[in-house]
Amino acid sequence: MTMVTxxxxxxxxETIIELPAGANLRRSLLANGFTPYTTxxxxxxxxxxxxxxxxxxxxxxxxxxxxxxxxxxxxxFGYPRLSCQISIDADITVRLVDDKVIWGGPRKDRRYRHPAxxxxxxxxxx
Numbered sequence: 001m002t003m004v005t006x007x008x009x010x011x012x013x014e015t016i017i018e019l020p021a022g023a024n025l026r027r028s029l030l031a032n033g034f035t036p037y038t039t040x041x042x043x044x045x046x047x048x049x050x051x052x053x054x055x056x057x058x059x060x061x062x063x064x065x066x067x068x069x070x071x072x073x074x075x076x077f078g079y080p081r082l083s084c085q086i087s088i089d090a091d092i093t094v095r096l097v098d099d100k101v102i103w104g105g106p107r108k109d110r111r112y113r114h115p116a117x118x119x120x121x122x123x124x125x126x
Contacts, residue, residue, distance in 0.1 A: 007093040008034055009060070019088055024048070026055050026083040029094070036083045036096060048084035056080030061093035 002021040006028065007014055017032050026048050029036055037045060041054035048055070053070055059081050070082050080097050 004088050005091045006088060007061075007091075008032075008096065009093065010034060010096040011098070021089055023088050024084065025057070025086040025088055025092075025094065028088065029057075029083060029096075034096065046084075050082055050085050053082060055083045056097055057083045058095040058097060059086075059092065060095050061091075063092075 003018050004021050004023075006017050006019055006025075008017065008029065015032075015034075017028070019028050026036060035042060036055040036057050038054070041052075044052075045054045046052040050070060057080055070085070073079065083094070
């Protein structure tokens with residue numbers, strides 16, 4: 001079985017986990033003690049069906065091509081990608097989102113910003 005390396009960055013701490021290729025990112029994060037959710041959305045989410053957009057994560061390296069309509073928009077406009085819609089087929093670096101804005105219009109001072117700020121995150125590699 002082919003294994004892939006997932007680097008998870010949360011609160012500037014980096015953890016490396018090894019997973020079988022093809023694993024679902026959301027399920028893998030949860031199984032390894034990480035959550036893509038906020039305190040509220042941990043219990044109020046769609047269970048990984050790509051309906052609620054609460055499991056968004058930044059993809060820093062190894063960015064897969066989007067396969068879900070939300071991920072296509074996220075890749076185009078620089079929003080976090082849905083972890084429930086990402087199949088890990090190669091090494092990847094994931095940064096958990098600390099400043100999520102959910103349900104309702106975001107205030108201008110709270111719009112999603114990737115820590116690198118370079119605009120290249122979450123865009124699929126050609």
